[in-house]
Amino acid sequence: MEEKDFTILRYIAEEMHLTKAAERLYMTQPALTYRIQQLEKELGTQILIKNGKRIKFTSQGEYLVSFANKMLVEYRIAKDSLANMSSDVQGTLRIGAASIFAKYFLPSLMKSFVTQYPKVTYNVYTGPSPKIIELLETESVDIAFIRGEYKWPKIKFPIMEENLCLISKHEIDLEELPNQQRIEYSYKIRQPTLGKYRPQTSINDNLRSWWAERYNVPPLTTVIVDSYDISKEMVINDLGYAFIPEPLINKDDGLHKTKLFFKNGETIKRTTWLQYKEASEQLNIVKKFISFVRSQSFHSSY
Known part of the structure; x- marks a missing residue:
């Protein structure tokens, strides 16, 4: 199995729909089905059960999804660690942001940061604050911009x-x-x-x-x-x-x-907070971004 196979299993589990998963993977649905069949042949076990348009993972398939998610996390950690060894600020920064902050403040914030650190790439996840906090807790994002008062036992500070x-x-x-x-x-x-x-x-x-x-x-x-x-x-x-x-x-x-x-x-x-886990600061890219955010002034009115 390769990294792409782990991603295939993850997206199928998230969508529970082959066509939608294929769209996210930039594949055709027949090509995705063929790859699943090849994996089943390679591993000697059935992964999916199809009933018309509905799909369901077998118990072996559910195990593979769990394994794939763990491997994707390990691969991400390895990439982050390698990027962190460089003297340059580079790598992928995963940001979670409440929808309003993402729309009205995050783009200009990122533009200024990109000017200073052009080698950084970004994964941005937006949505209601409770959903973003869940992403932060599961380490799907490195840092989060949260609007409102929510319990967070790790690090948080107000930005506006x-x-x-x-x-x-x-x-x-x-x-x-x-x-x-x-x-x-x-x-x-x-x-x-x-x-x-x-x-x-x-x-x-x-x-x-x-x-x-x-x-x-x-x-x-x-x-x-x-x-x-x-x-x-x-x-x-x-x-x-x-x-x-x-x-x-x-x-x-x-x-x-x-x-x-x-x-x-x-x-x-309402207060907007920057929240993260202490371990995230071990990554140079996250540490630089946190310092950058804390140096900014956010204006909430014209």
């Missing part, structure tokens, strides 16, 4: 804070807010389960506390969406007001922006 703001097409008197149509963002529409990691406090909890502090009636919610970007577009089209993170608001949007304050003067805000 962002305010939650009210946006509207026209200026709104806050006293009249309960009578205005609201466009509500709901994370649960898209992600019904959060997995192992759940926020210790969520920005929606803080928003509900802010509302309860000011009003004794519920908001007039007329639209529920699963994306802050869609929320903003609906506000631009005058379908109501919304609460969204400040980094998503641009001058060119033509919207009214109001920061939210509790009666004690505190704002509703």
